Amino acid sequence: MPSTRPSTSSKEERAMAASSSRAKLLKSSYQLVVNNFVAVAAVALAASVLRAAWPVSIADLLGWLHAQRPVHVLTAAILTAAVAKLVRARRQREVYLVEYGCFRPRPCFRAPFATCREHVHLLPFLVDEDDIAWGMRLLERSGLGEETCVPYAYHYLPPDSSIAASRDEAELVIFASVDDVLARSGVNPAEIDVVIVNCSIFTPTPVFADMVVRRYGLRADVRSVNLSGMGCSAGLVSVGLARNILQSAPKGTHVLVVSTEILSSQYYVGKERSMLLPNCLFRMGAASMILSNSAERARFRLGRVARTIAAARDAGYRCVFQQEDGEGVTGIRLSEDLVATASQTLKRNIVTFGPLVLPFSEKLLVALSLLKRMLLSGRAKVRLYRPDFRTAFEHFCIHAGGRGVIDEVQGGLGLSDEDVEASRMTLHRFGNTSSSSVLYELAYIEAKGRIRKGDRVWMISFGAGFEANSVAWECVKPASDADGPWADCIHRYPVQVPEGIKGIFT
Amino acid sequence: MSSQETTTTSPATAAAGDDKGRHRPRRRLIKLVYHHAISNAPYLLLFAVTVALALRYHDTTASDLAAARAAVAANLTLAITVLGAASVLATASLARRPRAVYLVDFACYKPGPEHVVTRETFMRQSAATGVFTDENLEFQRRILERSGLGQCTYSPKSMLRSPPTPSSMTEARAEAEAVMFGAIDGVLAKTGVKARDIGIVVVNCSLFNPTPSHSATIVNHYKMRKDVASYNLGGMGCSAGLISIDLAKQLLQVHRNTYALVVSMEIMTMNWYRGNNRSMLMTSCLFRMGGAAVLLSNRGADRRRAKYQLVHTVRTHRGADDRAYRCVIQEEDDAGYVGVALSKDLMAVAGDALKTNITTLGPLVLPISEQLLFLASLIAVKVLKLKNIKPYIPDFKTAFEHFCIHAGGRAVLDTIEKNLELSEWHMEPSRMTLYRWGNTSSSSLWYELAYTEAKGRVRRGDRAWQIAFGSGFKCNSAVWRALRTIDPAKEKGGNPWMDEIHQFPVEVPKVEKVAVA
Numbered sequence A: 001m002p003s004t005r006p007s008t009s010s011k012e013e014r015a016m017a018a019s020s021s022r023a024k025l026l027k028s029s030y031q032l033v034v035n036n037f038v039a040v041a042a043v044a045l046a047a048s049v050l051r052a053a054w055p056v057s058i059a060d061l062l063g064w065l066h067a068q069r070p071v072h073v074l075t076a077a078i079l080t081a082a083v084a085k086l087v088r089a090r091r092q093r094e095v096y097l098v099e100y101g102c103f104r105p106r107p108c109f110r111a112p113f114a115t116c117r118e119h120v121h122l123l124p125f126l127v128d129e130d131d132i133a134w135g136m137r138l139l140e141r142s143g144l145g146e147e148t149c150v151p152y153a154y155h156y157l158p159p160d161s162s163i164a165a166s167r168d169e170a171e172l173v174i175f176a177s178v179d180d181v182l183a184r185s186g187v188n189p190a191e192i193d194v195v196i197v198n199c200s201i202f203t204p205t206p207v208f209a210d211m212v213v214r215r216y217g218l219r220a221d222v223r224s225v226n227l228s229g230m231g232c233s234a235g236l237v238s239v240g241l242a243r244n245i246l247q248s249a250p251k252g253t254h255v256l257v258v259s260t261e262i263l264s265s266q267y268y269v270g271k272e273r274s275m276l277l278p279n280c281l282f283r284m285g286a287a288s289m290i291l292s293n294s295a296e297r298a299r300f301r302l303g304r305v306a307r308t309i310a311a312a313r314d315a316g317y318r319c320v321f322q323q324e325d326g327e328g329v330t331g332i333r334l335s336e337d338l339v340a341t342a343s344q345t346l347k348r349n350i351v352t353f354g355p356l357v358l359p360f361s362e363k364l365l366v367a368l369s370l371l372k373r374m375l376l377s378g379r380a381k382v383r384l385y386r387p388d389f390r391t392a393f394e395h396f397c398i399h400a401g402g403r404g405v406i407d408e409v410q411g412g413l414g415l416s417d418e419d420v421e422a423s424r425m426t427l428h429r430f431g432n433t434s435s436s437s438v439l440y441e442l443a444y445i446e447a448k449g450r451i452r453k454g455d456r457v458w459m460i461s462f463g464a465g466f467e468a469n470s471v472a473w474e475c476v477k478p479a480s481d482a483d484g485p486w487a488d489c490i491h492r493y494p495v496q497v498p499e500g501i502k503g504i505f506t
Numbered sequence B: 001m002s003s004q005e006t007t008t009t010s011p012a013t014a015a016a017g018d019d020k021g022r023h024r025p026r027r028r029l030i031k032l033v034y035h036h037a038i039s040n041a042p043y044l045l046l047f048a049v050t051v052a053l054a055l056r057y058h059d060t061t062a063s064d065l066a067a068a069r070a071a072v073a074a075n076l077t078l079a080i081t082v083l084g085a086a087s088v089l090a091t092a093s094l095a096r097r098p099r100a101v102y103l104v105d106f107a108c109y110k111p112g113p114e115h116v117v118t119r120e121t122f123m124r125q126s127a128a129t130g131v132f133t134d135e136n137l138e139f140q141r142r143i144l145e146r147s148g149l150g151q152c153t154y155s156p157k158s159m160l161r162s163p164p165t166p167s168s169m170t171e172a173r174a175e176a177e178a179v180m181f182g183a184i185d186g187v188l189a190k191t192g193v194k195a196r197d198i199g200i201v202v203v204n205c206s207l208f209n210p211t212p213s214h215s216a217t218i219v220n221h222y223k224m225r226k227d228v229a230s231y232n233l234g235g236m237g238c239s240a241g242l243i244s245i246d247l248a249k250q251l252l253q254v255h256r257n258t259y260a261l262v263v264s265m266e267i268m269t270m271n272w273y274r275g276n277n278r279s280m281l282m283t284s285c286l287f288r289m290g291g292a293a294v295l296l297s298n299r300g301a302d303r304r305r306a307k308y309q310l311v312h313t314v315r316t317h318r319g320a321d322d323r324a325y326r327c328v329i330q331e332e333d334d335a336g337y338v339g340v341a342l343s344k345d346l347m348a349v350a351g352d353a354l355k356t357n358i359t360t361l362g363p364l365v366l367p368i369s370e371q372l373l374f375l376a377s378l379i380a381v382k383v384l385k386l387k388n389i390k391p392y393i394p395d396f397k398t399a400f401e402h403f404c405i406h407a408g409g410r411a412v413l414d415t416i417e418k419n420l421e422l423s424e425w426h427m428e429p430s431r432m433t434l435y436r437w438g439n440t441s442s443s444s445l446w447y448e449l450a451y452t453e454a455k456g457r458v459r460r461g462d463r464a465w466q467i468a469f470g471s472g473f474k475c476n477s478a479v480w481r482a483l484r485t486i487d488p489a490k491e492k493g494g495n496p497w498m499d500e501i502h503q504f505p506v507e508v509p510k511v512e513k514v515a516v517a
Helices: A012-036 A037-052 A057-066 A070-090 A113-121 A129-140 A163-183 A210-214 A232-247 A275-279 A313-318 A338-359 A362-376 A405-413 A421-430 A434-447 B011-016 B023-039 B043-058 B062-074 B077-096 B120-128 B134-147 B171-189 B214-224 B240-254 B276-285 B348-367 B368-383 B410-419 B423-435 B441-454
Strands: A096-103 A191-197 A223-227 A254-260 A286-292 A299-308 A320-324 A328-332 A395-398 A456-463 A469-473 B102-108 B198-205 B229-234 B259-266 B289-296 B310-316 B330-332 B337-342 B403-405 B465-468 B474-482
Touching: A012 A037, A012 A362, A012 A395, A057 A254, A070 A254, A070 A313, A070 B077, A096 A191, A096 A434, A113 A129, A113 A395, A129 B348, A163 A210, A163 A254, A163 A286, A163 B410, A191 A210, A191 A232, A210 A223, A210 A254, A210 A313, A223 A232, A223 B240, A232 A254, A232 A286, A232 A434, A232 A469, A232 B240, A254 A434, A275 A328, A286 A434, A299 A338, A299 A362, A313 A421, A320 B171, A338 A405, A338 A469, A362 B474, A395 A405, A395 A421, A395 A434, A395 B474, A405 A421, A421 A434, A434 A456, A456 B410, B011 B337, B023 B348, B023 B368, B062 B441, B077 B368, B102 B171, B102 B441, B134 B276, B171 B259, B171 B289, B171 B330, B198 B214, B198 B240, B229 B240, B240 B259, B240 B289, B240 B310, B240 B441, B240 B474, B259 B441, B276 B337, B289 B441, B310 B348, B348 B465, B348 B474, B403 B410, B403 B423, B403 B441, B410 B423, B423 B441, B441 B465
Parallel strands: A191 A223, A191 A254, A395 A456, B198 B229, B198 B259, B403 B465
Antiparallel strands: A096 A286, A096 A299, A223 B229, A254 A286, A299 A469, A320 A328, A456 A469, B102 B289, B102 B310, B259 B289, B310 B474, B330 B337, B465 B474
């Protein structure tokens, strides 16, 4: 609940409440009029026309119609129908999310802080005391809880980075999430026409898409795509790709999208601090979605999609970079200007996305403030109006990249704590599961029963590249049951996560 | 390089040289007449209908025509609305057609002379690593002798230095950048397209997948737009080149008036198997450095200057079958070294996948005459259950003029030559690419097409079939139609064969001795 300033007397309190409710009333009536401007104008026009042309009666109209030759009327009707069909055919197909499923880790995979501390001490040849203390402080302030899960490979000392271990982890998480989505959606594997799998760090031959084809016996003409190296936002990139494919595919096409990050082979066994962060934050997870271009069995409708790539600038390209450190140990280096690059790319993405989704009322206010700034240039630094995205969306799923990142986005967009609760709680319960985190967050909001028909959701994620992706969904059918990755723990959430110092990921 | 020359023959003369008796020419003549009759059946029908109409209306007088014109004038509004409706419907049906995809141009990467690896060099470097047993060195030598590879293939520097120490990610990135940028610079120079005009980038590389991806590297180097639709396909095997083309085709249906850049390559650095499992040794012997960049377009204005139009893509995935899935698999051997193992079932699985692929492709490309024959033989065998009738193999030479078969290895090329009854002339681009460049994985199809162009074989209207197999097990086909005759003298650059095409074709012996140092 947003905190309110304590007032000195009840009279002041009542006056303030009255004025704030008046302001709210003014704002909502402004929004109503401006957003439905066309409807309001049409009603006004129709009323004036009827008033002017009142003497014309229905009988006259019908008589005029009767006087026309039937073949003319018929051709006019056919022509209108043909034009309408042409107009409809030129519009691109709607894309829907039929269902989604997540990997639900069992408690045996848990990595509580005590385990992390113990393991790190048992590998003394890797890091020194200062680094251990730094890492543990990072962990405690990261916003992660005690129930986040790591693969079996991490329970070995040193971690098992073999291909066999990575394949085991991949089969575990991917098959669990695909089993989940197939069971919940009722879609037959033979109906799947396209498989898109994204995993950034680990890419074996044959690839995960082939693994899914084999396990579920998909058809021989299935089109498979495996995206690798595309970072934490690859999940939403896959959604964008699925959308492009579905828009030009025949009706009834189904696309299976699997998002995951396989951690077994990428545990950093070196000393550089800028490369130790992924060890602390990344956790095991996977999520699958089935998308389709027919509304049958659909739960969400896909709205606008915006993708911003900052790779053209060196700072953006190098801010998350997999390379060998000074001693030849491979890891992912996070540069010092990651925060600046991330916020700049996010801002550009939101600037692209905003005009696509904001209602006209907000766009008008932004335009007016832009105009004001242009007219008053030089005299005063006018702050641009920050549009209220809560007029466009009811729920927000911000990639759980780290606590600091969520705070930054919350501050930048002016969101409340309740709006970012899904992100914070997902970071606490599951850690940073990379590209699948936004789906865990959606599962949280549904588990809390907050999504109703017509609610709009904004998923935003960002990652190596550097790129930022935004996707808008609208709920067509709420979840029918409370089953999901949060089923066993939703009653314990939300939790209060202890405050930490400001930093990149803390 | 062996300097034996064979004259380049066209398929007709090559076929006529076959002298299996007097019956052959007569049977061929009958088949030719049948083929032309069926292909031109619609025109014959049209001719017959025109004659009938002429006979029916031959006595129309001027007054009949005047009466018809008066009738139309009386119902002018009706006539206009009918015409309007007809044109609107025609436009609607035309607008719903898939957008044409044109191949504006392509360029293959040609490494510098410092990357050349002869068969002897390869053996010397393998021995210098000190990890292989003598039996396995002998095994590798035997593979090289029968491989069909020549003495001018290319390897990355990390495999050629002395001593051949293990390589690093930095070196792998350097190789990737050299290959990608070399090929892309070539295609952009040839077409004059600016990087800022490219709206779609699809990159495929199987064995090396860094973060950020190769597509991000390209966007960074060429300073592309922030809304470019870039995708990086990893791990998809030797058939990934055609998967990228198919993906670009689908993206071009949705993104209007733009270019798509498709880059196919394979990175050998960090993938040299240093263990002693025999099934994993073959890949190092056959795979070589190479890459290609292809520029596709859906802009109508490019039709005039584009080389080819993409007609069909057919993708087949046999992963549902366990034996096919395990055919090409990357794993650790008993000693913990990572390598790509090829199973003994590879040829059988490839043949199976090919059959499935051409079963789908056949009806799309074969002329009606061949399809009828195939149907007839199918009915005879399956329905009528007649014995002594061999199932008819459709003659794909009636559907395509040029064949680009992924140069996976000599065995694959031999199998396909036999199964599809192709001649030496048809197999020449694939065999010469294997000889000159080795197995460059997904980019080999483009080296083969470049060979076809450099030899001046491509005429306007010719159809080319590209087919590739790879891990998964996947088999993919693409069919291109040439929009103009390609004059090799006018190829500005980016065709890696240009300086040496007169030396080809070369007779590649079945076994070529490799001297042991």
